[in-house]
Amino acid sequence: MTEERKSKKRLKTSKELNRLVTEYYLNCQTAKAEGRPVAWMPPMNGVIELCYAMDVQPVFPENWSPVCAAFGLTPQNFKVSEDMGYSRDICGYLRNIIGYVNGLMNEKDTPLGGLPEPDILFTPGGGCVPVMKIFHALERRFPKAAVFSADLPQVAIEDINDTHIDYAIAESERLINFVTETTGRRLDMDRLRETVVLSDQACALWDEIMSFRRYIPVPFSAAEMGIMFVMVTLQGTQKAVDYLTRVRDEVRQKAESGSGVIENEKLRLFWDNIPLWYNMGLFNYFEAAGGVVVAETYSAAWSIRMDPQNPIRSLALKSLKSYPLVSCVSINKRKEMVLNACREYAIDGVIFHRNKSCIPITLGQMEIKRALEEELNIPSVIIDADHMDERNFSMAQFQTRVDAFMEMLADRKGY
Amino acid sequence: MLENLIQPFEAAINQFKKRDQLEKVLPAIGYFCTYTPIEVIHAAGFTPIRITGDAGAVEKAYAHMPDFICPFMKRALEKALNGKYDFLSGVVQGYSCDAACGAVNIWRDAIGGGIYHTLPLPYNSNPEARAFYKSALNEVVEKLNALGGSFSESKLDSSLGLYTEIRNILLDFYERSFKGDLPLSTQQMLTLIEAGAVSSPEAYLDMLKALKTHLRNANAEKKQDIPVMISGSLVEDPTIIEMIESSGGRIVADDLCNGYRQLVPAAADGGSPVDRLINRYIQRMPCPARSRAEDRLAPLIELMQKSGAKAMILIIQKFCTPHLSDYPSLLKAFKEKGWPVLLLELDESWQPGGQIKTRLESFFEMVGA
Ligand code: SF4
Ligand code: SF4
Numbered sequence: 155m156t157e158e159r160k161s162k163k164r165l166k167t168s169k170e171l172n173r174l175v176t177e178y179y180l181n182c183q184t185a186k187a188e189g190r191p192v193a194w195m196p197p198m199n200g201v202i203e204l205c206y207a208m209d210v211q212p213v214f215p216e217n218w219s220p221v222c223a224a225f226g227l228t229p230q231n232f233k234v235s236e237d238m239g240y241s242r243d244i245c246g247y248l249r250n251i252i253g254y255v256n257g258l259m260n261e262k263d264t265p266l267g268g269l270p271e272p273d274i275l276f277t278p279g280g281g282c283v284p285v286m287k288i289f290h291a292l293e294r295r296f297p298k299a300a301v302f303s304a305d306l307p308q309v310a311i312e313d314i315n316d317t318h319i320d321y322a323i324a325e326s327e328r329l330i331n332f333v334t335e336t337t338g339r340r341l342d343m344d345r346l347r348e349t350v351v352l353s354d355q356a357c358a359l360w361d362e363i364m365s366f367r368r369y370i371p372v373p374f375s376a377a378e379m380g381i382m383f384v385m386v387t388l389q390g391t392q393k394a395v396d397y398l399t400r401v402r403d404e405v406r407q408k409a410e411s412g413s414g415v416i417e418n419e420k421l422r423l424f425w426d427n428i429p430l431w432y433n434m435g436l437f438n439y440f441e442a443a444g445g446v447v448v449a450e451t452y453s454a455a456w457s458i459r460m461d462p463q464n465p466i467r468s469l470a471l472k473s474l475k476s477y478p479l480v481s482c483v484s485i486n487k488r489k490e491m492v493l494n495a496c497r498e499y500a501i502d503g504v505i506f507h508r509n510k511s512c513i514p515i516t517l518g519q520m521e522i523k524r525a526l527e528e529e530l531n532i533p534s535v536i537i538d539a540d541h542m543d544e545r546n547f548s549m550a551q552f553q554t555r556v557d558a559f560m561e562m563l564a565d566r567k568g569y
Numbered sequence: 570m571l572e573n574l575i576q577p578f579e580a581a582i583n584q585f586k587k588r589d590q591l592e593k594v595l596p597a598i599g600y601f602c603t604y605t606p607i608e609v610i611h612a613a614g615f616t617p618i619r620i621t622g623d624a625g626a627v628e629k630a631y632a633h634m635p636d637f638i639c640p641f642m643k644r645a646l647e648k649a650l651n652g653k654y655d656f657l658s659g660v661v662q663g664y665s666c667d668a669a670c671g672a673v674n675i676w677r678d679a680i681g682g683g684i685y686h687t688l689p690l691p692y693n694s695n696p697e698a699r700a701f702y703k704s705a706l707n708e709v710v711e712k713l714n715a716l717g718g719s720f721s722e723s724k725l726d727s728s729l730g731l732y733t734e735i736r737n738i739l740l741d742f743y744e745r746s747f748k749g750d751l752p753l754s755t756q757q758m759l760t761l762i763e764a765g766a767v768s769s770p771e772a773y774l775d776m777l778k779a780l781k782t783h784l785r786n787a788n789a790e791k792k793q794d795i796p797v798m799i800s801g802s803l804v805e806d807p808t809i810i811e812m813i814e815s816s817g818g819r820i821v822a823d824d825l826c827n828g829y830r831q832l833v834p835a836a837a838d839g840g841s842p843v844d845r846l847i848n849r850y851i852q853r854m855p856c857p858a859r860s861r862a863e864d865r866l867a868p869l870i871e872l873m874q875k876s877g878a879k880a881m882i883l884i885i886q887k888f889c890t891p892h893l894s895d896y897p898s899l900l901k902a903f904k905e906k907g908w909p910v911l912l913l914e915l916d917e918s919w920q921p922g923g924q925i926k927t928r929l930e931s932f933f934e935m936v937g938a
Binding site for chain 1: 632633634635637638664666667668670671672674675677678679687689691692693695697698700701704705708858861862863887888890891893894895896897898900
C-alpha cells in the first residue's frame with residue numbers, strides 16, 4: 155500500500171520553472187528601468203506576440219494573481235479591495251489585483267520585485283466582465299498610462315466567420331498603430347513572423363507534451379500545471395520554445411520508460427476549471443486512492459496553432475478563440491473538447507471544480523457533466539471551491555466528496 | 570380612478586401570464602437584456618418578449634447553473650424549465666454580461682427548439698465597429714428569416730418609429746415625474762414598462778396613448794418623504810419598492826434596466842434605418858456590463874439633479890458582477906457630491922428581509938438629518 159503511494163511526480167524541468175518565473179518578472183522590472191515600454195494586458199489573446207515583436211514588455215495582471223496566491227499575499231490583497239467596497243461575490247482575480255495595485259504595490263519588498271507600473275494598458279472589451287472591470291480599475295490607478303480600448307467579437311468558436319475575423323484584424327491593426335504612436339516603435343513584419351513561428355512551435359510542443367499524458371502510467375499530473383506559465387507569459391519567445399523542448403524531452407523519456415507519477419496508477423482523472431492556486435498540492439490528494447489527474451480543460455486552451463504566412467490573421471484568430479474555448483461563450487465546443495479528451499486520455503472520472511470566482515467557466519459545466527454520463531458513461535463529481543479565495547474552500551467537504559467518488563470509481567473498475 | 574388607468578396594462582401582463590399555458594400563439598422571440606435590438610426582431614415579424622422569472626422556489630435551474638448566478642437568470646431558467654416559455658421561437662440576446670451569454674447556451678441545451686443566438690456587440694464606435702455591428706445584425710436577420718420571418722428595411726423603419734413613439738411617451742411620463750407632476754407611483758411606472766415587455770408594440774402604443782390623454786390634466790399628490798433615486802439591473806418584485814416608500818423614502822428617479830435606462834435615447838439620427846438603430850444602441854444610457862463606471866456618472870448625476878433626489882439606493886441582484894464592480898467608483902463619486910449611497914442586494918427569494926427594512930430606516934434617518 156505504501157509503495158503504491160510513493161510519488162515520483164516532480165518533473166526536473168518543473169523545478170526549473172521557478173527560475174523562469176523569477177527571470178520573467180525581473181525582465182519586466184528591467185524593461186521599466188531601461189525605458190522599454192511596459193504594457194499590461196489580459197492573457198489569452200494575440201497581443202502578446204505583437205508586444206514581443208515590437209519590444210514592448212507584456213505584463214499580465216491575471217497571471218500575477220497565482221503568484222500572489224503562491225506567496226500567500228492574497229488575503230492581504232483581498233482586504234484592500236474589499237475595504238474599497240468590492241464584493242466577495244466578484245472574481246478573485248479582480249479582487250486580488252485591485253487590492254495589490256492599491257496596496258502592496260506601493261510597498262517596497264514585494265516578492266519577485268513586484269510589478270512595474272504600466273506605460274500602456276490594453277483594456278479589453280470582449281472577454282469576461284471581470285477582466286474588463288480589472289482594466290477599468292487599472293486605468294483609475296495608473297492615470298498616466300496610455301489606454302487602448304480593444305474590442306473583440308464575443309462569439310462561439312463554431313460561429314466565427316469572416317466578419318468577426320475582419321473586425322479582429324482591424325482591431326489588431328489599430329492596436330499596432332497605437333503602439334507606434336505611443337512608443338515610436340514600428341512593427342517589423344519579418345520579426346512578427348518570427349514571433350509567430352516561435353509561438354506556433356511552442357503550441358506544437360505543448361500539444362506534444364500533452365500527448366504523452368495518454369501513456370499509462372501518466373508521466374506528469376495536473377500538479378505540474380505551473381509549466382503553463384510559459385504559455386501565458388512567454389508565448390512567441392525562444393525562451394518558451396527552449397524550455398518546452400526540455401519539458402518535452404523529459405516527459406517523453408518518462409512516458410516511454412514507463413515512469414509514472416505514481417507506481418500503481420489505477421484511476422485516471424480529468425479536471426475542469428481553474429486550479430486552486432493557493433493549494434496546488436491538492437492534485438496529489440487523489441494519489442492515496444491510486445488516482446492521477448491526467449488532463450484538464452484549462453490547459454488545452456493555450457495551444458492555438460498559427461499560420462506564419464498570415465501572422466496578423468493568425469493572431470486575430472487566436473484572440474477570437476482563446477476565451478470562448480474555456481468559457482460559457484462556447485459551451486458546445488467545450489463539451490466536445492472535454493468528451494474528446496476523456497476518450498483520448500482514457501479517463502475514468504471527471505472532477506468539476508465549481509468555481510465561485512469564475513462564472514464564465516462554471517456556466518456550462520452541468521451540460522458537460524450530463525453529456526459525459528449520457529454519451530460516455532463517465533461519472534463525475536462536483537467540488538465547490540474557488541481558484542483564488544481560500545475562504546470559499548472547505549478541505550473537509552472536499553475530502554468527503556472525493557473519497558466517496560474515488561471509492562465508487564474503484565468499485566466500477568473492480569479494484 | 571388611477572387604478573383604472575393602469576388596469577389595461579395589468580390586464581396585458583395577466584393575459585401574457587395566461588398565455589404561458591397556450592400553444593404558440595404569436596411567433597415570439599425572447600430576449601434577456603435591453604441591448605437586444607428588438608426593432609430588428611419586430612421588423613422580421615416576431616414579437617419581442619422580455620424574459621423574466623416567476624415568483625416561487627428555484628429548484629430545477631440548479632441542475633444547470635450554480636447558485637452563484639444572479640436571481641434574474643436563475644428564475645428565468647426555472648420558468649423556462651417549467652415550460653412557460655415553450656411558446657417562444659427562440660432567444661436572441663444582445664451581449665451584455667457573462668451570465669446572460671452562458672444562459673443563452675444553457676437554454677439551447679436545456680430547452681431547445683428554435684434559435685438561440687447571442688449577438689456580439691462592439692464596445693467601440695469607430696467605422697469598423699459599426700460595420701461589424703451591421704454584419705452582426707445581418708446574421709440575426711438571416712436566422713429570423715430562416716425561422717419564417719420576413720425582414721425588410723422599410724419594416725425596420727416602421728418598427729423604429731413605433732418604438733420611438735413608445736419611448737417618447739414613457740420618457741414624457743418620466744420628465745413629469747422628475748418635476749413631481751406625474752400622478753403615477755414608481756410601481757405603476759414599472760408596471761407600464763413590464764406590460765410593454767410582453768405585448769405587441771402596436772397594441773402597447775395604443776394603450777400608452779390613451780393613458781397619456783387621461784393623464785394630461787391629472788395632478789400628482791405632493792409627498793414629503795425623502796427623494797431618492799434607485800439604480801440597478803431589474804427589480805422584478807414590488808416589495809422592495811414598497812419597503813423603500815414605507816421607510817421614509819420617495820423614489821423620484823430610477824436607473825433600472827426595466828425602467829428608465831432602456832428608454833434613453835428614444836431614437837438616434839442616421840442615414841438608413843439600420844444606421845439609426847446602430848447609433849441608438851451605441852448612444853444608449855450605459856449598463857455597467859458594457860461600460861466604464863465613469864461613463865455612467867454623467868447620466869446618473871443628471872438624473873439626480875433633474876429629479877431632486879438626495880440619495881441613491883442601489884438595488885443589486887446578488888452575484889451580479891457588472892453592478893457590483895461599479896459600486897466602489899459610484900460610491901466614491903456620489904460621496905464627493907454629498908449624496909449618500911445605500912447598497913442592497915436581493916437574492917432569488919426577491920423578498921428583502923427585515924434587516925433591509927432596518928437598514929432603509931436608518932439610511933433615511935441619516936439622509937434626513
Ligand atoms: S475568466 Fe473567470 S477567472 Fe478569468 S477573470 Fe473572468 S471571471 Fe475571473
Ligand atoms: S447584468 Fe447582472 S442582473 Fe443582468 S443578467 Fe448580468 S448578472 Fe444578471
